[in-house]
Amino acid sequence: xxxxxxxxxxxxxxxxFPPYFFLPLGFIIFPSxxxxxxxxxxxxxxxxxxxxxxxxxxxxxxxxxxxxxxPFFVFEETKNYFLVFLxxxxxxxxxxxxxxxxxxxLGKNIPIFFLIPFIFTITEYIISIIFYGFPWxxxxxxxxxxxxxxxxxxxxxxxxxxxxxxxxxxxxxxxxTKVNLKKEMRYFSFFIxxxxxxxxxxxxxxxxxxxxxxxxxxxxxxxxxxxxxxSLVPEKKLNIIINNIQESTADLLIFGENNFPxxxxxxxxxxxxxxxKENQVLIIGATRFENNKYYNSLISITKSKVxxxxxxxxxxxxxxxxxxxxxxxxxRIVGPNNFSNGNEQRLINLPNNISFIPVICYEIVFYWxxxxxxxxxxxxxxxxxxxxxFGEYLGPYxxxxxxxxxxxxxxxxxxxxxxxGISAVIDNKGNIIKHTELNKTGKFKYKLHLQENINFVNLHxxxxxxxxxxxxxxTLYYLRKNVE
Numbered sequence: 001x002x003x004x005x006x007x008x009x010x011x012x013x014x015x016x017f018p019p020y021f022f023l024p025l026g027f028i029i030f031p032s033x034x035x036x037x038x039x040x041x042x043x044x045x046x047x048x049x050x051x052x053x054x055x056x057x058x059x060x061x062x063x064x065x066x067x068x069x070x071p072f073f074v075f076e077e078t079k080n081y082f083l084v085f086l087x088x089x090x091x092x093x094x095x096x097x098x099x100x101x102x103x104x105x106l107g108k109n110i111p112i113f114f115l116i117p118f119i120f121t122i123t124e125y126i127i128s129i130i131f132y133g134f135p136w137x138x139x140x141x142x143x144x145x146x147x148x149x150x151x152x153x154x155x156x157x158x159x160x161x162x163x164x165x166x167x168x169x170x171x172x173x174x175x176x177t178k179v180n181l182k183k184e185m186r187y188f189s190f191f192i193x194x195x196x197x198x199x200x201x202x203x204x205x206x207x208x209x210x211x212x213x214x215x216x217x218x219x220x221x222x223x224x225x226x227x228x229x230x231s232l233v234p235e236k237k238l239n240i241i242i243n244n245i246q247e248s249t250a251d252l253l254i255f256g257e258n259n260f261p262x263x264x265x266x267x268x269x270x271x272x273x274x275x276x277k278e279n280q281v282l283i284i285g286a287t288r289f290e291n292n293k294y295y296n297s298l299i300s301i302t303k304s305k306v307x308x309x310x311x312x313x314x315x316x317x318x319x320x321x322x323x324x325x326x327x328x329x330x331x332r333i334v335g336p337n338n339f340s341n342g343n344e345q346r347l348i349n350l351p352n353n354i355s356f357i358p359v360i361c362y363e364i365v366f367y368w369x370x371x372x373x374x375x376x377x378x379x380x381x382x383x384x385x386x387x388x389x390f391g392e393y394l395g396p397y398x399x400x401x402x403x404x405x406x407x408x409x410x411x412x413x414x415x416x417x418x419x420x421g422i423s424a425v426i427d428n429k430g431n432i433i434k435h436t437e438l439n440k441t442g443k444f445k446y447k448l449h450l451q452e453n454i455n456f457v458n459l460h461x462x463x464x465x466x467x468x469x470x471x472x473x474x475t476l477y478y479l480r481k482n483v484e
Contacts, residue, residue, distance in 0.1 A: 002036075006052040009033060010059025016142045017064060019397040023142060026169035030116060034173040037104060038112040050101045057093030064137070065089060067395030071318070074228050074389065092127060092134075099123045110474070113173050117166035118471060124162055128366075132316040135365045136398065139165050144401040150408035150430040157409055157460030158367050160467055214354060214379070214450040218415065219250035222423045223259055224441040227388050234261035238271075245275040245282065250445055252350070253282045256419035257361055257386040258296065260286035267306040269299070276303050281350055283417075285360065285384045293340040298358045298384055300348050307349075309358040310342020313366055318389070347375040354379050354450065357412070361385040365402050367409060371457055379450045381412050386419040387438075396422060396438055404430045411455035413448060 013029050015022040033056075037049065065088065072082035103119045120139065128135035139162035143149040152161045221244050225232060238261055245253060253276075264286050276282055281302050288297040288308065295310035296319060314320050320338035321331065349355045355378040359370060364383050383403055387396040400422045407414040408430035417423045424435035425446050436442045 002052060003055055005032075005036070006055040007059040010056040010061075011063055013056075013060045014063035016139075017398065018141060018144060018401040019394065021142070021145045026142070026165075027172055030166060030169040031171075031173040031176055034112045034116055034170055035176070037100075037116070046101050046105055049104055050097050053100045054093050054097040057096040058089060061089045061092050061137075064394070064398075065092075067391045067393065067398075070391035070395065071389045092137075095127060095130070096123050099126060113170050114471070114474060116170055117163050120166050121159060121163040125159060132322075133313075133366065135367070136362075136402070138162055138402075140405055141398070141401055144405050144430070147408075147429060147431050150405070153405050153409040153430070154411060155456055156463055157457070158405065160460070160463050163467065213452060214352065216252055216350075216352075216354060216448050216450065217250045217445065218252040218254060218425075218448055219248050219443060219445045220415065220417050220423050220425070220436070221253065221255045221259075221443045222418065222421055222436045222441060223256065224420045224439065225259065225388075226420075227386075237261035241284070242271070242275050244443065245272070248280075249277075251280060253280060254382060254384070254415060254417045255282075255284040256417045256423070257285035257298075257384045258287060259419060260284050260299070262286075264288045264297070264299070265290070267299070267308060269301055269306055272301050273303050273306075276301070278303065279351065283382060283384070285386075294337055295342055296339050296360055297342070298348075298360055298382070300350075300358075302351075309344050309346065309348060309360075311339070311360040311363065312342050312346070313363045313369065314339055314341060315362060345374055346370065346372070347378060356415075357381045359383040362399065364399075364406055364414075367406060370406075371410060376455075376457070378412070380448065381406070381410070381414045383414055383416045384418075385416070387422075388420045392439060396420075400424070404432070409455075410457060413450070415448070 009029055009032060012025050014020075016026055016029075036052070065085075068085040068088060069082045072078045072085070099122060100119055103122065104115065107115050124135075124138055127137055138158055140153060140158045142165060143152065143161070152164060156164065221241075223237075223240060223244075225237060237259070241255065241259065241261075244255075265288075267288075272282060272284075279302075281300060284299050284301070286297050286299050288295040288299075288310065296314070297311070298309045300307040300309075311319075316322055321328075346357055346359075347355055348358055355375070357370065357375050357378050357380075359381055361384070363370070364381075364385075370381075385399070387399055390396045390399060396418075400416070403414055403416050403424075404426055407426045407428060411428045413428050414424075414426045416426065421436050421438040421440060423442075425433040425448065427433055428451060434444055434446050436444070
């Protein structure tokens with residue numbers, strides 16, 4: 001029975017995330033976890049905790065990441081290997097369970113109400129950095145459908161917002177158990193309510209700094225090229241691209257990841273330059289070849305100049321194959337050659353003193369790797385991607401909502417162009433201004449008004465330290481109390 005309960009709670013937890021957003025479930029799931037784990041911890045049965053939370057993790061990840069199987073079904077040769085995706089599910093479940101078991105054992109004297117949000121947040125962080133990193137799993141996503149709550153991301157950042165969300169979900173546990181109710185609520189007021197009041201004040205002042213200074217006319221092209229469509233030959237693809245360029249009157253034309261159908265072994269691109277009008281800028285994704293290395297690149301083209309950015313954060317088993325000799329059956333997905341990491345600065349300058357941050361595909365989820373001193377004052381972000389590999393339901397929507405929370409967190413508009421959707425203009429508050437439908441061919445124009453780019457990203461680290469210090473103080477308090 002207990003096995004079924006943990007498995008069910010894991011499945012229900014995945015329904016908090018896009019595209020479901022069944023948020024009221026959080027006020028049932030997390031108090032239940034607090035009760036269950038507190039009982040196991042008091043009985044000091046670490047094996048039970050590990051086993052039960054492995055089931056919780058499996059229930060969560062099997063639904064949340066079920067889309068990972070989709071790349072195996074793109075080509076006939078790999079369909080029989082689709083169960084390999086279960087290895088990722090099992091690995092993430094075991095890692096999560098191990099973290100829970102260790103921290104619950106070390107913090108057995110700390111109230112579970114404080115401990116559960118901390119463990120989930122630590123799990124989120126560790127999964128983001130171990131091996132090749134997979135920060136796809138973040139509880140900040142559960143508020144990504146509600147722009148009114150994005151002030152938390154803007155002021156706290158991704159990780160602390162996750163902590164606050166889970167802590168709020170745990171509130172009913174205090175009233176269910178009625179243990180040390182006054183002390184728990186004092187802690188909650190100091191640790192959660194006070195920071196939220198502060199960030200609300202900061203957010204009000206923040207709005208006054210968003211002064212519109214410039215504007216740029218852009219056009220987005222969602223070509224919906226199918227990776228496995230053999231009839232769509234490179235020549236036909238190029239003609240479609242050229243026709244769209246010649247018909248456009250926008251200042252900035254943006255296509256998706258790897259839309260250019262030929263391998264680039266130089267950056268002349270005369271055929272595209274000749275299609276552009278004066279003062280137009282073209283952004284398009286392509287595979288670039290240089291010094292016997294392949295790069296997934298974003299190319300910026302005017303009639304007189306070509307700039308490029310090579311993707312820095314590559315997808316394991318997607319753009320490169322670890323232990324290629326052992327996993328050679330996956331070459332149909334990855335290709336016979338690994339892509340290489342780029343080393344260019346993540347910044348491209350446009351005419352009229354406008355600049356943007358280039359981001360390719362799932363790089364957008366690595367929030368701590370995108371901004372730096374060089375590009376923090378840039379005007380906006382362009383994220384080109386191809387979500388054809390992600391399937392038709394879970395993956396594309398999760399990827400899209402992860403992009404939304406980046407816009408709010410960085411206080412920068414994001415122009416997202418996906419080969420097959422969802423393409424969109426997202427403002428600096430995380431609002432969707434205009435968008436296309438998934439797996440549809442389409443294009444649209446938009447006049448983007450640019451603003452001063454003040455944000456709190458440099459303060460997010462300080463906030464993390466603040467929360468960590470408070471948690472350590474509370475931990476020491478309860479340890480001392482138990483010793484006495």
